[in-house]
Amino acid sequence: MDKMPKWADIVLIPLISLLLAAFFSALVILAIGENPIEALKLMIDGALMRSAGWGYTLYYATNFIFTGLAVSVAFHARLFNIGGEGQAMLGGLGVALVCLYIPWPHWSLSILGASVGAALFGALWALIPAYLQAKRGSHIVITTIMFNFIAAALLNYVLVEMLRPVGAMDPASAKFPDATHLPSFQDMFSTAETPMFRGAPANVTFFLALIACVVVWALIWRTRLGYEIRAFGQSETAAKYAGISPVRITVIAMLISGALAGMMSVNTTMGESERLILNSTEGAGFIGIAVALMGRNHPFGVFLAAILFGFLYQGGAELALWTSIPRELIVVIQALVILFTGALDNMVRHPLEKLFIALRRRNA
Amino acid sequence: MTAPAIELKGISKAFGPVQANKDISISVQPGTIHGIIGENGAGKSTLMSILYGFYKADAGEIFIKGQKTPIPDSQAAISAGIGMVFQHFKLVENFTVLENIILGAEDGAMLNTSLGNARRELKHLADEYGLNVDPDAVIENLSVGHQQRVEILKALYRKAEILILDEPTGVLTPAEADQLFRILDRLREEGKTIILITHKLREIMEYTDTVSVMRRGQMTATVKTKETSPEELAELMVGRKVLLRVDKKPAEPGVTILDVQGLRVVDDAGVERVKGIDLNVRAGEIVGIAGVAGNGQSELLEVLGGYAEGTGTILVNGEPIPLSGHGADGQARRATGVSHVPEDRQREGLIMEFSAWENTVFGYHLEPEIQNGVLMDNKAIYEDAEAKMERFDVRPPDPKLAAKNFSGGNQQKIVLAREIERNPDLLLIGQPTRGVDIGAIEFIHQQIVNLRDQGKAILLVSVELDEIMSLSDRIAVMFDGHIMGERDPALTNEKELGLLMAGITDTSAVAGNGGNDTTEQEVHADG
Numbered sequence: 033m034d035k036m037p038k039w040a041d042i043v044l045i046p047l048i049s050l051l052l053a054a055f056f057s058a059l060v061i062l063a064i065g066e067n068p069i070e071a072l073k074l075m076i077d078g079a080l081m082r083s084a085g086w087g088y089t090l091y092y093a094t095n096f097i098f099t100g101l102a103v104s105v106a107f108h109a110r111l112f113n114i115g116g117e118g119q120a121m122l123g124g125l126g127v128a129l130v131c132l133y134i135p136w137p138h139w140s141l142s143i144l145g146a147s148v149g150a151a152l153f154g155a156l157w158a159l160i161p162a163y164l165q166a167k168r169g170s171h172i173v174i175t176t177i178m179f180n181f182i183a184a185a186l187l188n189y190v191l192v193e194m195l196r197p198v199g200a201m202d203p204a205s206a207k208f209p210d211a212t213h214l215p216s217f218q219d220m221f222s223t224a225e226t227p228m229f230r231g232a233p234a235n236v237t238f239f240l241a242l243i244a245c246v247v248v249w250a251l252i253w254r255t256r257l258g259y260e261i262r263a264f265g266q267s268e269t270a271a272k273y274a275g276i277s278p279v280r281i282t283v284i285a286m287l288i289s290g291a292l293a294g295m296m297s298v299n300t301t302m303g304e305s306e307r308l309i310l311n312s313t314e315g316a317g318f319i320g321i322a323v324a325l326m327g328r329n330h331p332f333g334v335f336l337a338a339i340l341f342g343f344l345y346q347g348g349a350e351l352a353l354w355t356s357i358p359r360e361l362i363v364v365i366q367a368l369v370i371l372f373t374g375a376l377d378n379m380v381r382h383p384l385e386k387l388f389i390a391l392r393r394r395n396a
Numbered sequence: 397m398t399a400p401a402i403e404l405k406g407i408s409k410a411f412g413p414v415q416a417n418k419d420i421s422i423s424v425q426p427g428t429i430h431g432i433i434g435e436n437g438a439g440k441s442t443l444m445s446i447l448y449g450f451y452k453a454d455a456g457e458i459f460i461k462g463q464k465t466p467i468p469d470s471q472a473a474i475s476a477g478i479g480m481v482f483q484h485f486k487l488v489e490n491f492t493v494l495e496n497i498i499l500g501a502e503d504g505a506m507l508n509t510s511l512g513n514a515r516r517e518l519k520h521l522a523d524e525y526g527l528n529v530d531p532d533a534v535i536e537n538l539s540v541g542h543q544q545r546v547e548i549l550k551a552l553y554r555k556a557e558i559l560i561l562d563e564p565t566g567v568l569t570p571a572e573a574d575q576l577f578r579i580l581d582r583l584r585e586e587g588k589t590i591i592l593i594t595h596k597l598r599e600i601m602e603y604t605d606t607v608s609v610m611r612r613g614q615m616t617a618t619v620k621t622k623e624t625s626p627e628e629l630a631e632l633m634v635g636r637k638v639l640l641r642v643d644k645k646p647a648e649p650g651v652t653i654l655d656v657q658g659l660r661v662v663d664d665a666g667v668e669r670v671k672g673i674d675l676n677v678r679a680g681e682i683v684g685i686a687g688v689a690g691n692g693q694s695e696l697l698e699v700l701g702g703y704a705e706g707t708g709t710i711l712v713n714g715e716p717i718p719l720s721g722h723g724a725d726g727q728a729r730r731a732t733g734v735s736h737v738p739e740d741r742q743r744e745g746l747i748m749e750f751s752a753w754e755n756t757v758f759g760y761h762l763e764p765e766i767q768n769g770v771l772m773d774n775k776a777i778y779e780d781a782e783a784k785m786e787r788f789d790v791r792p793p794d795p796k797l798a799a800k801n802f803s804g805g806n807q808q809k810i811v812l813a814r815e816i817e818r819n820p821d822l823l824l825i826g827q828p829t830r831g832v833d834i835g836a837i838e839f840i841h842q843q844i845v846n847l848r849d850q851g852k853a854i855l856l857v858s859v860e861l862d863e864i865m866s867l868s869d870r871i872a873v874m875f876d877g878h879i880m881g882e883r884d885p886a887l888t889n890e891k892e893l894g895l896l897m898a899g900i901t902d903t904s905a906v907a908g909n910g911g912n913d914t915t916e917q918e919v920h921a922d923g
Contacts, residue, residue, distance in 0.1 A: 254771040259754070259761050266747045272703040273736070273744040274759035275726025389412045 036388035042333065046326055046373055048380050050340075053372040057365040066357055078350025079343045087217050087232020088349070091304065092316075093342030094234070097241040098296035099320025100327055100334035101248050102289045107329050108252055109285035110265040115161060115176025116293040117317025118183030119154040123294025124301040125187060126153030128195065128308035131208040139236075142212040146302050147240065147295055154294015155287040157183060162286030166279040172286070180317070191310060205308040214303045235303035241338075244292065245331040251288075252331075261285050293317060319366075325374035337373075344369060399462030401426035401589035402447075402478075402558050407456030409442055416442040418613045420456070424606070426557075429580060429590045431600040431621070434610030435633055435833035436804055440593045443610070444560050448480045449473040460558075479551025483563045485543050487535045493546050494518065494531040497553050514553065521552050525582050540688075541572035548579065559583065560591045565599060569688050570861065570894030577603050597626040598862070609633055634835045644845045647869035650679035652714075653822050653853035654700075659708035659719075661695040661877075669695040670706065671877035677822065677853040682844065684868030684885075685857045687897055692877040693857045694739055697826045700855070701736040702729035713821060726759055735815040737808075739826030739857065745811040746799040753781035753795035756814050788813040789839060805836030812840060816847055823847060826857045841867060861890055861897075875899040 058068035079085045099116045106113035113119075126149035136142035161175035188203065195205040215236050217229035252258040264271040264281040271278060300312040319341055326340070327333030348362030372380075400423040409417040416439045424430040434440050445451045447458065449467040458465050460476045467473050473480070487496050494514055502510040515531055522528050529538070529545050538546070544564065551559055561580075565573040580590055580603065592604060600607050601621060608618040609632040617632050630638040654677040661670035670692040677683045685693050698704035705720035712732050718724045729736070738744035746755050757766055757777050766773050766780075781795040788809045790802070799807060808828065815823065828844065829837045844867060848854055858864050864871055865885050873880045873896035880896040 250771065254774070256762055256767070256772060259772060263747050263750070263758065266749045267743060269740075269743045270745070270747055270758070273701065273726055273738050274761075275702060275728065275730070277725065 036385050040384060040388060042328060042330075045377065045380050045384060046337075048384075049326075049372040049377065050369065052380070053365075053369040056368050056372075060361065060364060060368075061357065064357065064361070066355060071351055071355065071357060074350055074354055075343070075347025078354075079346040083217075083221075083228045084230050084232045085346060085350075087229035087234040088346040089234075089339065089342040090217070090238050091232065091234040091299070091342070092345040093338040094238045094241045094299045094303075095296050095313075095316040096319050096323045096338035096341050097245065097335060098299070099293050099317050100323030100338050101244055101320075101331060102291075102293035102296075102317075103320045103324035104327070104329040104331070104334055105248060105252070105261070105292060106285055106289035107324060108258075108265045109261045109281055110268075111162075111165070111282065111285055111289070112173050113158065113176055113286065113289045113293075114173055114321065115158060115179045115183075115290070115317070116296075116320045117313055117315065118176070118180035119157045119290040119293035120296045120300075120313045120317050121180075121183040121187050122157040123150035123154035124297035124308050124312055125190060126150045126294060127297045127301045128205050128208075131212045131302060132195075132205060136209070136211045139212060139214050143214060143236065143240070143298065143302070146212070146298050150294040150297045151291035152294070154297075155291040157294070158286045158290025159283070162283045162290075165286075166282040184311075188310060191308065195308060203310050204305075207307045208302065212302060213306065216303070233304040235299070237299040237303045240295070240298065242335075244295065245335050248292070249331040257284065293320070322370040322374050325370075325377070341366070341369075398426060400424055400459070401461060402591075403459040403462075404443075404447070405457045405459070407443065407446060407458075408454045409446060409451060410454055415613050417446070417453070420610075420613075420615045422608050422615060422618060424558075424589055424591065426461075426589050427584055427587045428605040429584055429592055429603055431604035431607040432591060432593045432610060433595060433597070433600050433607060433629060433633060435595065435835075436831050437833070438610040438633070439613040440610055441562065442613075444480070444562060444591070444593060447473065447560065448478060474554050474556075477555060477557035479548075479554060479556025479559045481544065481547040481551065481559065481561045481564060483566060485547055487543060487546060489536040490534060492532050492534055493529050493538075493549075496535060496546055497531075497550050501554055517553060518549065521549060524586065525552070525579060527552075527579060539572070540567045541569075541575060544568070544576065545579070556588075558589045558591065560593070562593045563595070564592070565594070565596065566859075567689060569898045570890055571898050573599075596862075597629055600629065601626055611635060630834055634833070636835070638834055638838060642841045642845060642866045644867075645849070647681040647848065649681040649869070650851060652676050652678050653712065654855065655709075655711040655714075656700075657709040657711075659696070659699065659706050659710065661692070661699050661704060661706040663695065663704075669877055670699070672708070673874075673877075673879045675872060675879060677855050679821075679853050680848060680851045681869040682848050682854040682856055682867055684864040684871045685855070685874055686861055686864045686871055686893055687859070687874035689859045691874045691897075693874050694826070696874075697736070697739060697824055697855075697857055700729070700734065700824050701738065702726045702734075727762065730759060730818070730820075733821035735818050735820035735823050737811050737815050737823065737825040737828060739830070741804075741807050741811050746807060748800035749798055751796050751798055752785065752790070752802070752810055753778045755799050755810055756781040756784055756795075758814065760814070760818065784813040784817060785810070787817075788843070803833070804831035805833045805840075808832050808840060809836065812843055816843060820852065822853045822855065824855050824857075827860075828856070828858065829860065829863060830858075861893060865890070865893075873897055 061068040061071050079089045099120065102116050103113055127146045130145045130149035131142060134145060136145065157179060161172055161179055164170040164175050165172040191203040191205065196203060197206045217232060217234040221228040252262065260276045260281055263274065264276055264278060268278055296316060301308055305312060323334055323337040323341055327337040344366050348365065351357045351362060352359040403423040405421050407417050407420040420443060432440050442451065446453045449469040449472055458467055465476050467476065488499065494511055497518065498510045498514045504510065518531050527545050527549055529542055529549065535543060564576060568576060584590060594600060604621045606618060607621050609616045609629060611633055656673060656675040658672050658674065659670055660668060660672050663669050687693050695704060699706035699719060702725045705724060707719060710717050710719060712734060717732060742748060747758060766777050778795055785793045785795060790806050790809045828840050832840065844854060856867055868885050871883045871885055873893055875897060876899060880899065880901055883893065
């Protein structure tokens with residue numbers, strides 16, 4: 033008998049955690065002398081009430097969906113991939129090379145090419161830590177973190193020494209050709225009379241992220257490989273008994289994870305900046321950990337959590353713009369959400385479990 | 397009549413919705429051995445944990461020598477004169493016997509005085525109860541039987557008047573078990589009170605004065621041992637009549653299915669666990685491997701099952717199978733007709749978080765019949781699981797339930813259903829009834845015998861000698877990585893097998909005298 037119904041686990045716990053995070057955020061905002069209700073209004077207004085706000089929210093959410101899925105897939109194999117950030121950076125390099133050096137006739141082809149490039153580079157960046165974990169037992173958490181730093185340094189070098197156009201001052205690649213321009217939501221949904229999503233960076237990659245959700249869901253719960261990944265994640269000894277190779281699953285799960293993290297760069301590098309810049313990932317690789325935790329490693333949960341974090345990002349930017357609440361405080365609020373939905377999960381879970389058991393006993 | 401040494405009145409304890417102990421009352425007279433018997437999950441261990449202060453009872457009272465004594469923690473239990481010998485010893489492996497004994501009971505800040513006092517006390521205890529252990533030996537160098545003595549000494553050193561032993565013979569050879577019971581007898585004569593928790597009917601019948609039977613958290617009966625029978629106790633434990641003997645015809649062995657020649661296995665730590673064994677199993681027979689846990693049986697099964705590496709030759713149906721590298725994995729073994737019910741179903745045989753239906757294809761999940769293009773045919777798997785669970789009487793018959801939510805016996809039935817219904821040529825089966833209740837044991841044994849009668853070869857590994865003796869058509873005894881000998885179950889007895897299990901092949905020299913001092917020394921030297 034499970035301790036509590038599934039809906040409580042999936043819906044109630046994140047909701048309560050979220051309310052707790054909101055409560056403590058409100059206290060913090062009060063403490064610096066601002067009105068939390070006003071702040072919330074401003075955030076909702078800026079992120080959700082106008083189409084342009086949604087355009088930003090969904091743009092961020094797209095990043096978080098990819099990195100959240102990346103963490104989830106690895107986590108199903110009990111691998112904690114903290115290297116999403118670095119894998120996404122390298123994914124960006126893959127996108128840039130594909131866009132710069134292959135003459136694409138149309139964006140619909142270039143997005144496929146760029147996705148392959150991003151996935152390939154992201155996956156390869158995850159391969160080395162995966163191999164070290166599988167063959168040498170080097171802990172994946174340590175190696176993937178270190179690979180984030182290596183990725184940042186590598187990208188810096190490549191941009192400054194190799195991809196920077198002659199005479200340019202900033203460490204960035206040349207602008208991608210026009211044929212690789214991805215339709216933004218503004219291009220897609222605006223009519224002559226009513227402009228929509230004006231100026232917002234959300235673009236067609238969002239739908240690619242939705243497809244990734246479905247594919248990951250099918251992979252994990254409907255395929256042999258997903259079965260093996262979950263089995264290995266639950267019990268390595270049992271996996272060995274069944275003839276599932278730990279080395280193989282570790283490497284494959286990390287390759288998929290790295291590929292998903294890398295694909296985030298299609299959104300940022302191709303969809304938004306249209307050239308490769310330093311730090312285009314902006315910490316989305318790390319946010320992916322929180323998104324996966326909150327989304328219970330399920331693609332649908334990841335999707336919802338990604339929207340929430342997209343809202344926090346965009347709403348936070350609005351706050352910084354219109355109030356005296358500093359940008360740093362937004363990070364505090366985001367941290368509180370991560371803290372309550374992820375790290376302090378058990379704080380909410382245990383009392384709730386007790387409650388449900390007590391309720392059940394009364395009914396029995 | 398004197399006041400009972402210990403008396404429980406109306407003890408109840410619930411874990412969430414599970415009522416582990418319900419209104420339990422017993423009373424144990426001083427100077428007696430009182431047995432508590434019951435199936436796994438009947439609540440024996442919970443009751444003893446309450447008595448030792450690990451859990452707090454929801455209701456009920458404890459009386460020691462007629463005095464009401466609350467036991468909030470184990471310190472209180474110790475000062476009330478209760479000593480506990482756990483199934484898994486609580487000893488510091490790299491400390492000496494003496495150091496272990498004073499651990500937590502040091503008098504004063506300086507160790508030397510404590511050690512000196514303890515040494516004197518230990519000598520005194522050894523003389524009084526025949527508990528001989530070298531006080532300066534390091535625990536990890538002692539045999540399991542001696543480690544258990546240290547646990548008993550620890551309790552006595554703390555002035556225990558009531559000694560609780562939880563499944564004390566699970567890890568002992570029959571000879572070691574005999575010695576243990578002789579010690580317990582001695583303790584009883586000296587007026588100590590002993591509570592013996594076990595699931596072995598034989599031990600209860602032979603050594604206890606009174607016995608309480610637990611079933612589903614309740615005390616179903618307390619009787620004088622002299623006035624009861626194993627059949628009656630089994631019935632009280634299960635709640636219905638139980639067949640204690642396995643019903644089987646003589647074997648009709650056919651061709652050799654499994655042929656092991658000179659198999660050696662070295663474990664991850666570099667220790668050789670299987671030291672060159674030869675063994676064969678023919679179609680239509682059950683070969684039982686007897687032995688105390690940890691003498692290489694597990695490693696043998698792991699290599700046969702394809703998830704540990706070994707050297708030597710293994711033929712299945714006359715064909716050599718790879719023992720390392722490519723082709724030495726569970727998938728390859730299954731393809732050659734070898735099914736495997738592993739020793740530890742919770743860590744190996746099942747994914748505890750997976751639902752029952754997902755577990756019914758575990759290890760066979762790559763088979764083309766259950767695929768639907770790139771996806772798995774979950775509908776077909778589910779329906780098949782439903783049918784399997786019905787045929788193997790898995791309760792509750794709900795394929796959606798996670799494996800962890802089934803009882804041990806029902807988990808084992810899920811594994812058995814999966815492995816037996818693949819119609820293997822050879823079935824490897826380790827500890828088929830460990831942690832399984834008596835009712836399910838009967839069913840599981842019958843399934844194994846049925847498979848044999850269909851002409852399949854079965855290799856059985858079990859630490860339960862009774863199980864080996866009643867199921868096997870041939871018995872091989874393993875000790876320290878060697879096969880000490882093969883016996884016909886009809887022509888051998890527990891004593892002879894027990895000596896083999898202790899590594900003594902010259903059974904004529906000590907026959908009829910198992911467990912004397914010579915035996916003990918040899919066990920020690922070999923272990």
